[in-house]
Amino acid sequence: MVKKFSMLALAGLIALPAVASASGGAKANDLERKIEELSMQLDQLKAQMAEGNGVSQDDFDDLAGTVGDLEDRSESWDLAARIKFYGDFRSRLDYYTATNASGADVSNDTSWTNRFRLNMRVKATENVEFKARLAMYKAWGSQGNIYGSGSNGNGQIFPNWDGNSTRTPSDNALRVDRAFVNWNNIGGVPIWFSIGRRPTTDGPPAQVRMGADERMATPVSYMDWPFDGISMGYAYRWGSEAMGTGRIRFCYGRGFEDGIELDTANVMDDMDFAGFSWDVMKKGNRFINLQSFLAMNVFNYPQFQDPVIDQMAGLPQDQGGFGPRVNVGNILHTTGVYQDKFGPVNIFAAAGWSQTDPDSSGMFNDYVGMMMGMTGPNTESENGYSTFVGARYDIDEIGLKLGLEWNWGSEHWIAMTGGHDDLYQSKLAARGNVYEIYGIYDLPTGEAISKYAKTFIRFGYQRYEYDYSGSMDWNMKPYDLDDAADVMALGMMGLDPVESADQIYLTFEAYF
Template sequence: MKKLEKLLVGAAVCALAVPALAQADEQDMQRKIEELTKKVQKLEEQKGGADQKKIEDLTRKVDKIEEKSLGKWLTIGGDYRFRLDSLNGSTKAYTDAFGSLNNAQNALQGTIFGGGSVAGQPVSQLMPLVQTMQHTTSYAAAAGMVRGLMSPLPPGTPANIVLQQQLAGMLMTPAAAGGYAIQVPAYKPNNDTLYTNRFGLNIHAKATKDVTVNVRLLAYKTFGSNDDQAVTNGGATPFFADRVGVFDGTLGRVPSSDFLNVDRAYATWSNIAEQPIWFSIGRRPSTEGAPSNLRLNNERPGNGGTPALLVDYAFDGMTLGWAPDIEALPGAYAKICYGRGFEAGFETPANNLKDTDMLGLAIVPVDTDPLRVWLQYNRGFNIFDFPTMNDTYFGNTAPAVNLGAIDWYGLGAMSTIKKVGPGNINFFGDVGMSVTHPNNSVSGNAGFEGLMTGAFFNPEAPTSKTGWATYVGARYDYEPTKTKFGVEYNHGSKNWITFAPAADDMWTAKVGTRGDVYETYLIQELNSKPVSSFISKAFFRIGFQYYDFEYTGSNNWVGAPVKISSIQPGDMMLMAPVKSARDIYATLEVKF
């Protein structure tokens, strides 16, 4: 008996040392626990009930050792992905608004250093125009300024005002005709081979009986580069607002660097007051929601995800959820979600920005293997004009004005029908609606564009815009060879806007497209037995995406949409207007 006690104490010391010693073999410790348990059982059989108290004490010691095992409270997993993309697109001829401003600035700086003048007036007279533009953040002031610059001037107008109007005219005049406007001819952007590496590390810890912590770290970089230039059209006008640069909600979601960023980190308190209520707070699991898990070959998101059609963004926030046991509604739950998209800091005389927040209500009346149904409502408050980004085509950007609010509504379902031939079929349908509520503000940095209103140097009175989108798809899982084949289609209307810049698409988040996107893919899993966990797997995925854009401004809430077919070479735009794009991609992915 004493010998057995010593063995158990020794095992306990080993178990407690595991967290501190990375070399400790968890599986070996589990084996020892099993051996000791068998010895206790054998001793109990031999004694026939004698020394029962000592046997019970030893059994409790074995239980305590097992409870201290890492596997009882800590789970570590993750994934690795190599991806190859072949990208090709087609643009319309347009005038680069930001490039034109830079051209004017460079020309004027040359005049300054040369000690000359423009139209007979000192260049210093032009500074009020630049300063006024940057600080003009109301529609009324912007409209008045543009009228003043474009309208005929009466005799006796001050020379500096005449000069500012002449400068505005030169800004609209092509450089070839002696002005500053940079016209960009139609071209076909192309990148035959874009290689990327992505590594994710997942940590799940059971802190107490009802409290857990989940963490996901992500590093996502381009081969041969440690920045985002490969997907932002580095050095030239960006194509889409969600691929101008990397910002807080897209860290680790857009190829940028080898830094291991925090994609998710949140604590969850379940079973509150012995009721099916949970509270969760931290960096939310608000990316890769249903139904995108099908094409990404992920597990279902569970009750922590958000519909991918409406939100794909790494929010910092919190959730309060309730999952009642209703026989007629298996798996039903509801939750209220809150997230912060931008922290404005202290209110000061020089800073009147407000925090950008998101409030959501999710109702899932059914969540089972064969059927999942969801209803979603979100509202974005105090939407900013530009996120905080560094080293973009537009320089270092940051929110300068709050443009208003946006409401989103969503309804979707996904289902699985088993034993359809030699496999299973998964399919889904999702619809969404967006409604903007612009205030009287416009962005001076965007040429007086507002929340889905106006064009560069052409402000529009604040008007609510309603858009809609639909997203459907299916995947057939051929069980004998672990082959999965899927097709997807989504359409967005003229005024559709979503909040999905972190979506796993290279060109732009496809669910935010104002037009049509067609996608087909094939997943081939390796026929290998899982080792690290029951969901471990390795697979290849090849796919094809085709974007057919009908309006400009996909995934951009700044400025009004323009029909692609109506764009003229003299139209000033902040983004290069893409009329079509395709992406042929292939991946090797390992989940452990």
């Protein structure tokens, strides 16, 4: 009986490495307990051998060897259990149709995409933790970016660059979306330091529309831009139960690396970000955040990952290019968001202000006037504004959530949303109105296996109505799309931007 029971216990121990690595370091104590139980059974076998109860020396040696081997391997199992893996998969179907300023229609009746993301967390020491996320994002039947000619003006996907490399459909490669180290509790106080590829996409209040249970990034979603940098933060309590907790962070990042400077004309400076993100308070579902940052030495356009496109972009404007890559000045960006929940109703309100500080190259230039010799670069500071509100009603009894959002941007509004998740044009960058209605349905797929697990479909409709051209562009003057002379001026430059667009989407999403 003892021998038979020992073999069953041994079979259970064989599975322990997989259990330990899946469940975390807490399983180490269970492993030690099992080894102790098996050691006790070894002592029983030894006693039975002394009494001559039919236990052979071979049986005893086999079990003794197994216990020794498990003890040797237990430390490595514990080390492996430090690493936690989790992720998500999304398949998305989009229907898109748009009307350009000249009246021409463009459309894509079916666009399928797959996105896979794998997260990793591992502690190096008690207060140092590494976090990473790899991402694959591609269109069905394509191993490249599905942009079209005149991509930015005609509402297609912008070519791949550092600020959207994991946020735009391309090939089936896994790329580093996030990778950073946090040093927490520095000096025994609630101060932390973090460095690496930053978690700066899908920030609040994006999680409301995307079906996430918690905040997905540090900055407000008006700053939806993957970049590399550092942050230092301090966490505090207000001392009032009603106010809860807060955090303030200083953030610095690099948006463009110019490389080695050559003693030639058109030498660029690196583009950097610096600013603050302040969680003023968080109590339950109530959340207030203010953030302000300065983008310094902003480029006129980024370095594209496709060398052919990058070379074409450097051509003079009269040859269909963007002209030489240069710095054009600074942009000050300030935003805030308020979120709360009352019963089944989630609400939020956000606002943004952008201000340009151009250098001699100018921002919001009138290129038609410049080509005709009527005007020079616009070196005046311009202010832009945006508002963004939304609500979601949760019907928990049937696993359904219904939401409605609206945002508006002024003539000179600039959104830092190069890494947006709207497939074609960023809705928060629009100079005009965008309306969205959506639903999220939790699929009845059985009991969750882990705390990360959930499966749902998300469906929605977006309506874009642009008042001015050039959303997310700080180079060209915003042309009034209701003004015939402005539309003609755009045509002289070979541009026919989207005036209105309709988009319907359906996703199947699994988190694991």
